[in-house]
Amino acid sequence: MIEAIGLTKQYGDKKAVDGLTFTVRPGVVTGFLGPNGAGKSTTMRMILGLDAPSSGSVTVNGRPYAKAVAPMREVGALLDAKAIHGGRSAYNHLLCLAQSNHLPARRVDEVLELTGLREVAKKRSGGFSLGMGQRLGIAAALLGDPRVLMFDEPVNGLDPDGIRWIREFMRKLASEGRTVFVSSHLMSEMEHTADHLIVIGRGRLQADCTVKEFISRNSEQTVTVRTPDPMQLMQLLAGKGARVTNDASGLITVRGASPQQIGDLAFDNQIRVHELAPHQASLEEAFMEMTKDDVEYRAVSIGQGPGGPGGPGGPGGPGGPQNPYAAPGQMIGAR
Numbered sequence: 001m002i003e004a005i006g007l008t009k010q011y012g013d014k015k016a017v018d019g020l021t022f023t024v025r026p027g028v029v030t031g032f033l034g035p036n037g038a039g040k041s042t043t044m045r046m047i048l049g050l051d052a053p054s055s056g057s058v059t060v061n062g063r064p065y066a067k068a069v070a071p072m073r074e075v076g077a078l079l080d081a082k083a084i085h086g087g088r089s090a091y092n093h094l095l096c097l098a099q100s101n102h103l104p105a106r107r108v109d110e111v112l113e114l115t116g117l118r119e120v121a122k123k124r125s126g127g128f129s130l131g132m133g134q135r136l137g138i139a140a141a142l143l144g145d146p147r148v149l150m151f152d153e154p155v156n157g158l159d160p161d162g163i164r165w166i167r168e169f170m171r172k173l174a175s176e177g178r179t180v181f182v183s184s185h186l187m188s189e190m191e192h193t194a195d196h197l198i199v200i201g202r203g204r205l206q207a208d209c210t211v212k213e214f215i216s217r218n219s220e221q222t223v224t225v226r227t228p229d230p231m232q233l234m235q236l237l238a239g240k241g242a243r244v245t246n247d248a249s250g251l252i253t254v255r256g257a258s259p260q261q262i263g264d265l266a267f268d269n270q271i272r273v274h275e276l277a278p279h280q281a282s283l284e285e286a287f288m289e290m291t292k293d294d295v296e297y298r299a300v301s302i303g304q305g306p307g308g309p310g311g312p313g314g315p316g317g318p319g320g321p322q323n324p325y326a327a328p329g330q331m332i333g334a335r
């Protein structure tokens with residue numbers, strides 16, 4: 001278990017981490033999400049006692065990690081997989097770590113087996129691919145058989161096989177009852193790996209909830225409908241308070257009405273429906289929605305600024321004309 005209370009780190013006049021309070025629990029993979037520069041690495045370094053907080057505190061299993069008697073048995077961490085002596089074999093690298101931390105040499109063989117590195121154990125780690133280097137970093141983190149594991153951006157630069165391996169491995173570690181805390185700025189990856197999320201932005205806590213809760217809080221379900229008579233159905237739906245857009249192919253996207261309501265409305269008005277599909281937003285879409293008003297996160301897209309389509313004062317935007325006979329791509333109905 002990792003517990004942060006009011007954790008803060010100030011670098012000059014920059015607050016890299018700003019009053020973070022959260023708990024990372026055992027038995028699940030907790031994703032630590034935030035855009036580049038949000039403060040993830042700084043937080044992880046403070047958890048490991050590599051940086052001192054300016055204020056607040058963080059404990060691992062109830063104690064500051066710097067005070068741990070046997071650190072590698074307490075926490076296994078992968079912060080920078082490239083930070084290894086490339087001239088040594090994987091076996092010797094792990095053996096050195098084991099010996100300097102009073103861990104039994106047999107543990108080296110066990111972690112090589114666990115991470116699938118047994119065949120290449122005697123090869124120089126300097127010649128390892130990025131994926132093998134990550135496996136070696138994870139093997140080192142597992143040497144002390146710790147209950148808490150922390151990985152900083154572990155899938156950066158990996159190919160799909162490497163990503164899948166790490167994802168499944170983390171889930172296995174969590175299923176053994178360990179605390180698994182993994183940072184990433186890749187939303188699509190976290191959606192498939194994490195059960196719980198801690199989301200930060202500009203050093204501050206933005207969300208602490210399950211992946212499912214995060215998506216449902218920050219997005220709205222949409223329903224796509226294909227019909228030979230899109231205009232009639234769009235007007236009927238707008239009359240019921242739904243927000244409706246269509247594209248050039250006639251496919252309608254509806255917000256604010258369920259598939260059942262749409263199907264019933266079409267049936268009652270004898271409108272043929274050829275396709276009716278609910279769509280739940282991805283974690284990435286939910287994150288974009290949550291941060292859409294935060295200028296630090298992204299530049300305004302072309303055409304979405306004031307006066308552009310969908311922008312304030314622009315067609316379909318607040319204060320702009322609401323055309324009930326919308327051209328493809330425009331929106332009709334309440335906002």
Ligand SMILES: Nc1ncnc2c1ncn2[C@@H]1O[C@H](COP(=O)(O)OP(=O)(O)OP(=O)(O)O)[C@@H](O)[C@H]1O
Nearest residue numbers: 011014016034035036037038039040041042043185
């Ligand atoms: N030693 C330092 N001195 C000054 N500023 C720092 C230092 N370390 C980090 N920062 C600043 O603190 C902020 C948070 O950085 P941090 O590396 O923790 O973010 P991050 O979320 O891990 O980002 P990334 O995904 O890019 O690694 C950034 O603005 C960064 O420039």
